[in-house]
Amino acid sequence: MLLANTPGRYGALAILLHWGMAGLLLVLVALGLYMGSLPDTGFDRVKITLILVHKALGLLALWIVLLRLAWRVGNVLPRLVEGTPMWQQVAARFVHLCLYALMLALPLTGWLMSSAGGYPVSFFGWFELPDFVPRNEAMFRIWINVHHWLAYALMLLVALHMAAALQHHWVDRDDTLLRMWHG
Numbered sequence: 624m625l626l627a628n629t630p631g632r633y634g635a636l637a638i639l640l641h642w643g644m645a646g647l648l649l650v651l652v653a654l655g656l657y658m659g660s661l662p663d664t665g666f667d668r669v670k671i672t673l674i675l676v677h678k679a680l681g682l683l684a685l686w687i688v689l690l691r692l693a694w695r696v697g698n699v700l701p702r703l704v705e706g707t708p709m710w711q712q713v714a715a716r717f718v719h720l721c722l723y724a725l726m727l728a729l730p731l732t733g734w735l736m737s738s739a740g741g742y743p744v745s746f747f748g749w750f751e752l753p754d755f756v757p758r759n760e761a762m763f764r765i766w767i768n769v770h771h772w773l774a775y776a777l778m779l780l781v782a783l784h785m786a787a788a789l790q791h792h793w794v795d796r797d798d799t800l801l802r803m804w805h806g
Contacts, residue, residue: 624805628698632802637698640691641803644726647684648781651677651729655774678733679747685730692723704797711787718784725777731755732773736766 627634633641654677661670703712737744738754740763745751756762791799 628701630699630702632701634698636694637691638803638805640687640694644684644687644691645781647680647687648726648777651680651684652774652778654680659771675745678737678744681730681733682744682746682752684726688723688726688730701802704791704795704799706797715787718780718787722777722780722784725773725780729770729773729777732766732770736763736770739763739766 624635625632626636628637654673658670658673658677661667661673663670703715707715734744734752734755738756739759741758743751788800788803791797792801
């Protein structure tokens with residue numbers, strides 16, 4: 624399998640980055656939902672540990688999406704399957720752009736939230752990000768809500784993306800899914 628994309632297929636690196644990000648997003652969403660269900664009992668070690676892991680993984684997601692964007696800009700974007708209706712082509716491109724926007728916005732709003740709350744963002748203890756904004760409790764609460772709603776939007780778009788891929792595979796019986804599965 625080629626490392627780079629071709630006009631008809633995704634290359635090995637694009638496939639690796641796609642499925643790596645998919646797995647990471649699954650972990651981040653599950654972790655975020657679980658953390659949100661835990662009570663705020665002051666200094667609960669489990670919740671604090673999960674928040675720290677969530678932040679570090681969110682930072683990893685930011686780096687991966689930046690790498691994906693760089694790879695996408697520097698590589699040919701494989702054409703959609705022959706015969707795909709124009710409305711599906713437009714919808715596919717729109718959903719992909721929205722997914723990229725959300726994959727960028729979520730870690731950035733997490734960083735904004737942490738900064739406004741006065742909580743550091745560390746990458747597994749290797750380094751710490753500088754504060755994005757000054758401490759501000761009101762803004763902290765706003766960024767929490769923005770981060771949560773963006774996460775719900777991401778979940779919705781990922782579900783739509785998955786449904787479309789499965790529809791192409793099982794109903795249309797084209798190779799849309801296979802091109803991202805094994806190139």
